[in-house]
Amino acid sequence: MKRILLAEDEEVLRMLVVDTLEDEAYEVDEAADGLEAVQLLNSRTYDLVILDYMMPGYTGLEIIEKIQSSEIKAQGKILMLSAKSQQFEQERILEAGADYFMAKPFSPLKLIEKIEVILHEAESIHY
């Protein structure tokens, strides 16, 4: 079972993503802000980390930077969710080290598709 961390400060969206992922039989941990996310990330390695961009505590970008600088445990893939959909924001996020980017509002079905692709890719590289 793949384990995914979802860091999102909006409760409703969290519910949406968690419900969707759990339906697909992923194990999901939830973090309601940056601090919680960092805590969880330090406790273990996730196959996928879904980060909201705008979060109290640490922003998604800050968390990526922390992972990159090995300040926190290395993780699998990173997917960034952001309401900032402008091209340059996307580029910034990908440059920072995120593997994928998804703009809000997003389609939960598409998210699942994407996650499957990502994790499959990761698998094919691992094995």
Place this chain on the structure above:
Amino acid sequence: MKLNPYITKSLSRQVVSLMTGCIILFIAGTGILFYHLQSLHAEYIQHRQSIVEKQLLVDDILDQYHSVFLNMTAYNVFNKEGLKEQAIGQEASIRGEIEEFKSIASTREDRVISSRLERFSDYYFNDALPSFLASQNISDTQITTHVSDFRSQIKSYLGKLSEMRDDNVKDLTKEQSVLQGLFVGLVLIFLFFFLFIVRSIVKNIGRPLAEFSMAANEIAAGREAVISVNEHRKDELGVLSIAFKKMLSSVQEKEQELMAHNEELMAQQDELHAQQNELQVTLGIIRDNERKLTRRNELINGISSTLDKSEVLKSIVFNMSNIISADRGMIALVHEDASSSFGISDNGVQQFRDNIHSGLNFRLLQEKKAFTIRREQLDAEKGYHENTNYSYDLYLPVLSTFQEVDAIMVYSRYGTSFTDQEVEECETLAKQIATSLDKIKLYEQTEGNRKLNQDILNTIKEGIQLIDQDGKVVQVNQPFCDIFKTGSTPEQVIDLPWDKWSAEMSFQVEGDTFSRSLDEAIQHLEEADHEQRSFIFKKKETNQVIKVYFEALRYREVGFGTILVYRDITKEYEVDQMKSEFVSTVSHELRTPLASVLGFTELMLNKPLKPERQTKYLQTIYNEAKRLTALINDFLDVQKMESGKQVYEKKYVDILPLLQKVIEHLEINTEHHDIQLQIETSDLLILGDRIKIEQAFTNLLSNSIKYSPYGGRIVVRIYSRNDMLVIDIEDEGLGIPKESLPHLFQKFYRVDNSDRRRIGGTGLGLAIVDEIIKSHGGQVTVVSHYGKGSTFTISLPSVTQKEAGLNHDRQSMKLSYEIMVIEDDINLAELLKYELMDSGFHVNYFNSGRRAFEELKKSPPDAIVLDILLEEGEMDGWGILRELKVSAGFKEIPVFISTALDEREKGLSLGAKDYLVKPYKPSQLSKVIMHTLLSNSKKGQILIPHSCEEGDRV
């Protein structure tokens, strides 16, 4: 005188010859006398020598004889042979001397003596001596006698010789005396002769000369003169006489000639005199012209030296007065209030100005030609003169190029009239003055235009700078100077060279590319497109953002310079930034609920879900949609407020019912919150927009509820402090972290707090509250203890009842007047109803007159709003009005007609309080009704209706 002609020809020769002759004679006479004296003297010396010689010889002979005698005697005695020899030896020398004597013997006596001596010698040597020797004793007696005799003879001779010598001296003396006498005689003769000569010279020369001199005098004196000098004289005088006569005659001739000449000269002189007169006349004219020219020159100098009108006018009056020797004078412009005077009081000037279009000025304005006036002198002009004197006034027009009278000049002169020539000259000068005035007019116009241009430039908000091809500043406006502190006025900036101004400006601008960008932009202006003709820079200290545009300036196809326009786009820039920030935030804020709505919907559409989950999702969707709506409403509010488009309809509002309403409304939704209202003041009126104030309180109270998730007490306290009405809203909720307090009223700011995350919100509520309260002249503050709760405090300027025009206390104040609205258009009725309710009225609405009357009878309202055109078949507005005004119970109820019919007069005449023609501002109606009701209640009587002002209508 018969002299040699050589001598007779020359007077000097005559004199010289006479003098020479005289001197020769004198010298000859003297010479003769001298010679005679010399020869006399020589003869005397010769004579005396021969006598002395004879004497000496005789003496010598005698001495020798003597010695012989002695020797002989001694021989005789001593008988010494030597002695005898010596005596005999002497015989030869005696004999020689005797011979010598004989040779010099000149007289008879001498010769006697010489012979005597010879004889004695013979005797003695031949006879006596030998005898003596022979005898030796010869008698002595004989010899002695002989010798004695001889001696006496010789002695006598010697005596005679001495006598002769004395006689000789006597003779000489005598002869010398004679000669001296002769010399004296000679001198006397010479003197006489000399006198004679002098006399003759005087006679022969002096007299004719005197005569000549007299004659010359006579001639010189112009009289006839006769010369009596002999013409036949050959000397100079003769010549002179002839010459004199000749001269005389020639003089006389000459004189006649001269006389003729003189006459001729006289004639010529007359002619010259005539010419001179003519020349003098010409000279006079020339001088006159010169004077005129000088005056004109002075005038022109005076008026062309400045462009200041008053200076020029002053100079004109001064110079003109000088030129025509006027005692007083003035110039006044006809179309402008400008004048200058000389010797005239201010009153006089004013009087002249006041009458510039009348009297003599009128004549001048009509005739446009100079004229003079002769008038009796005024008392003030007369001085001490008692009899009648005259003054002369010269009226001179100054004609413009269009032959209009631009200015009037008047000059007065005491006693002397103006000649035509002067008037003419003045007119010429007036032309000059006209030119100068034209010039000034042109200058003023130009200057005015320039000022106008500068003013126009200055009123433009953009800084404008015109530079020439070299980059030198040609023109700038005030805003430019305000943007750049290169100088405080345009004048200080104009003419600054490129280097200077660009450097100074660069210094004030952030970054170091300003100067270069500027240079490049100007250099490549021609090929630049519209975008490239501008760039934006930021100023260092003021942080102004300025956009500068360039435009090439051409004058007759030739590049003249560049216009630079500096626009302060700080505000636009900030607004722009804010806008994009706002848009970005808004989009972000909208995306989150949208994501939920879309996401859950998608799930529901694509997945088979359990009913509980479906309900949960639907609930979520609903909530998020509501949140979206609230967000959008808040956005719109914020946008409205920020763009300044929010209009607050401020009225007197009683805060208490408002708060009660808000609390009531919110209480419904919560069970665990206890909202308490504490009233600690009676001044509850504010001036405000009811809806907005309500919104502010709703926001605050709902926040209090939201952020007290575990319930608790919420206290709303109303009290007064320093003319402010203060409302505290105190909760016992989560409280706000200290660091968040300063940002609390910022847009989209949300306190990061895990507890809060569950609490929805747009982050705009407090920003809206702040904006509303500030717009009401109030303030909202917050005090919070994190974890214990927060207190938000709103203070608003309180309005006393007096200010509000309500002079009764709240209890007696009938805020809810009953208003009856009779209106058939339901929409309009609704609008009016809300408007009136907003203003605190209680509204009853009827769409038919009949039903309204029924209601009227039950409870009469305080005022009626009446439409004229009602539903068909019904009583129309006019009917209702008439009926109302005749029934005793209702005729004092004020009726306000609200209609589309413009029949104000009819309405008012029927007794309506006011007449509003649709469409009008709803607030207008409230205002009019409120006003009427308040004045009624104040005065306790019905007043004449106040008509609404035209301008208030929409």
